Amino acid sequence: xxxxxxxxxxxxxxxxxxxxxxxxxxxxxxxxxxxxxxxxxxxxxxxxxxxxxxxxxxxxxxxxxxxxxxxxxxxxxxxxxxxxxxxxxxxxxxxxxxxxxxxxxxxxxxxxxxxxxxxxxxxxxxxxxxxxxxxxxxxxxxxxxxxxxxxxxxxxxxxxxxxxxxxxxxxxxxxxxxxxxxxxxxxxxxxxxxxxxxxxxxxxxxxxxxxxxxxxxxxxxxxxxxxxxxxxxxxxxxxxxxxxxxxxxxxxxxxxxxxxxxxxxxxxxxxxxxxxxxxxxxxxxxxxxxxxxxxxxxxxxxxxxxxxxxxxxxxxxxxxxxxxxxxxxxxxxxxxxxxxxxxxxxxxxxxxxxxxxxxxxxxxxxxxxxxxxxxxxxxxxxxxxxxxxxxxx
Numbered sequence: 001x002x003x004x005x006x007x008x009x010x011x012x013x014x015x016x017x018x019x020x021x022x023x024x025x026x027x028x029x030x031x032x033x034x035x036x037x038x039x040x041x042x043x044x045x046x047x048x049x050x051x052x053x054x055x056x057x058x059x060x061x062x063x064x065x066x067x068x069x070x071x072x073x074x075x076x077x078x079x080x081x082x083x084x085x086x087x088x089x090x091x092x093x094x095x096x097x098x099x100x101x102x103x104x105x106x107x108x109x110x111x112x113x114x115x116x117x118x119x120x121x122x123x124x125x126x127x128x129x130x131x132x133x134x135x136x137x138x139x140x141x142x143x144x145x146x147x148x149x150x151x152x153x154x155x156x157x158x159x160x161x162x163x164x165x166x167x168x169x170x171x172x173x174x175x176x177x178x179x180x181x182x183x184x185x186x187x188x189x190x191x192x193x194x195x196x197x198x199x200x201x202x203x204x205x206x207x208x209x210x211x212x213x214x215x216x217x218x219x220x221x222x223x224x225x226x227x228x229x230x231x232x233x234x235x236x237x238x239x240x241x242x243x244x245x246x247x248x249x250x251x252x253x254x255x256x257x258x259x260x261x262x263x264x265x266x267x268x269x270x271x272x273x274x275x276x277x278x279x280x281x282x283x284x285x286x287x288x289x290x291x292x293x294x295x296x297x298x299x300x301x302x303x304x305x306x307x308x309x310x311x312x313x314x315x316x317x318x319x320x321x322x323x324x325x326x327x328x329x330x331x332x333x334x335x336x337x338x339x340x341x342x343x344x345x346x347x348x349x350x351x352x353x354x355x356x357x358x359x360x361x362x363x364x365x366x367x368x369x370x371x372x373x374x375x376x377x378x379x380x381x382x383x384x385x386x387x388x389x390x391x392x393x
Contacts (some may be wrong), residue, residue, distance in 0.1 A: 017050060020196035023053045024111055024392045025060075025345075028072040028086055030358070030385035035092055043358070043385025048072050048104075049355065050088065050111045051381060053391070058352040058365040060381040067113040069102060073342075075385040076138070081392060082106055083157035084113060085138050090289075094264025100125035101151060103159045104133050111392065116158040122149030122165040128197045133204035134224045137163070141209060142327045148209045148218070150227050163227030166209075166220075168193055173215050177240035179281065182290045184261070196244045198258075202252035206232065206273045212242040212260055219273045227329040232273035238281075245284035247300035247307065254326030258284065258309050265298075265309060265318075267326055278327065284309040284318035286333050289341040297343040306372030310341040310355065317344065317355060317366070319373045331374045337364040337380070345389045352377075363389070 016359045029045020047069035051063040072086035082390035083102040093100040099121035104113040123142025130155070138159060140149040147167045152160035176186045194213030200222075201208060207229060209218040215237045220229040248255055248270070249263045255268045255275060262377050265282045268275040284295055297310040307320040307328055315336045320328040338357025346368075353366045353374045363381040366374030 014197075023055050025051055025053055025068070025389050026075055026084060026392070027051060027356075027363070027383055027386055028388040029383065030071050030073060030076045030089070031069070033071070033090075041070070044163065044361070045383070045385040048075070048084075048113060049383060051354060055347065055349055055351070057379070058347075058377045059379045060363065060365065063381060063383060066111060067104060067115065070100075072102070073389045074126075074128050075388050076131050077106075077158070077390055077392070078131055078135070078153075079135055080109070083116075083153075084390075085129055085131065085159070087121060087129045087140060088118070089125055089127055089143075091124040091144060094120055095125070096120060098122070098124050098189070099142060101126065101129065101138065101159060103153075103157055105157055116156065119151060119159045119161055122142060122151075122162040123195065124146035125144055126132060127195075128143055128199075129144065129344075130199040132207070132222060132224070136224055137222065137227055139198045139200075139207060141195035143194055143196065143367055146195045146211055146213055147230070148195050148198050150229060152227055154336070156335075164229050166229050168214060168216065168218065170214060170216075173213065173239055175239035177238060177242070177259065178242045179238065179264060180240070180262040180305055181283070181293065185292045185294060185317060194242075197246060199246075201255075202250065202271065208255070209242045209247060210246060210257075212244050215239055215241055217243055217246070217257065217275060219275070221273070233275065235275040237266070243265075244295060245298040247298050249300065249322070249326050250302070250304040254278075254380060256298060256300060256307050256328070258295045260294050260296070263293050263295045263309075263311060265307065265320060265328060267328055269326075278325070281326060282320065282328060282330050285316075289314070296341060299344045299346055299353075301372065308344055308346075308353065308374075310336070310344045312340050315339055315341060315357075317341070317353070317374055321372060331371060334366070334374050335376070337376055338362050342387045343389070348391050354389060356383055356389060358387060361385060363372050
């Protein structure tokens with residue numbers, strides 16, 4: 001009986017620990033910008049926070065600061081969850097006045113972070129980071145200057161200096177999107193290259209990058225020995241659309257692309273590293289919408305049945321249903337319950353979606369209905385200038 005009681009107690013502890021890990025998340029925030037108080041990335045966050053998440057209700061609680069850092073606006077965990085990587089969305093690091101990337105070791109039990117090192121991001125204002133499936137490299141998109149960087153990941157989880165920095169060339173683009181909503185603010189007079197996202201396809205064979213300034217989508221192969229990107233294809237998006245974020249269907253055959261300035265979802269067939277338009281482009285705004293807006297983030301559900309867009313100014317979440325052949329249909333626009341949604345995140349269970357409302361200093365929780373449309377739970381988390389959230393599954 002004593003052995004049985006001990007076994008039960010151990011099992012309970014393990015179950016509790018598993019539940020704790022499934023119910024935690026890191027939140028990256030924008031911190032004060034002393035160089036330019038009026039900069040877009042200026043916020044009152046202090047760095048990276050840890051929060052508990054109730055996987056039954058979607059409620060968040062117990063917010064605590066686990067790493068003071070400068071504008072850790074985008075986060076990525078290693079596949080084994082032992083390391084966390086963040087861009088520092090700044091333009092003042094080192095002699096090159098660039099951005100930086102920081103590596104942390106994760107304490108699985110407490111969620112505490114131990115800083116390993118910080119390196120140059122290979123460009124200015126880095127805004128996106130992902131980890132290559134090989135686990136050997138971090139991939140970074142630098143907004144200002146539009147470069148895409150490859151940073152080696154060492155055996156201890158720390159980062160090496162960039163093994164490759166790709167700076168796309170070609171003419172700049174000053175056109176405004178012809179399919180933007182009536183009344184949309186015109187594009188800046190001289191748009192330059194703007195790296196906005198870089199990540200691999202589901203197979204891990206290809207690396208895709210969005211240039212929101214030149215309206216281009218790049219596809220590369222990564223040489224995992226040399227850490228170099230080799231171009232496979234370049235696809236021109238509609239002039240002025242500003243391709244910002246993308247996501248893949250689970251089988252990797254369809255790529256969904258959201259345009260920041262035209263606020264539309266475009267779908268592509270993806271084969272052998274090449275994109276072919278499916279011939280559909282759907283507004284992420286309500287039918288008949290007129291006025292300005294900008295899309296900030298795109299998420300694809302794990303099942304592949306739904307695609308979501310975060311829409312700033314309108315402050316809404318667009319929900320799309322995916323049908324045969326990857327063709328999408330818009331279902332609804334749901335209020336984000338806060339101003340300026342910087343990003344969306346779906347929890348590991350697929351039951352909840354969270355909107356990180358940057359200028360409202362809050363994160364709103366939504367339960368996903370059977371058709372995928374989010375419904376507000378009535379629950380918020382107050383946090384200054386939230387930008388990105390990743391779960392510890």
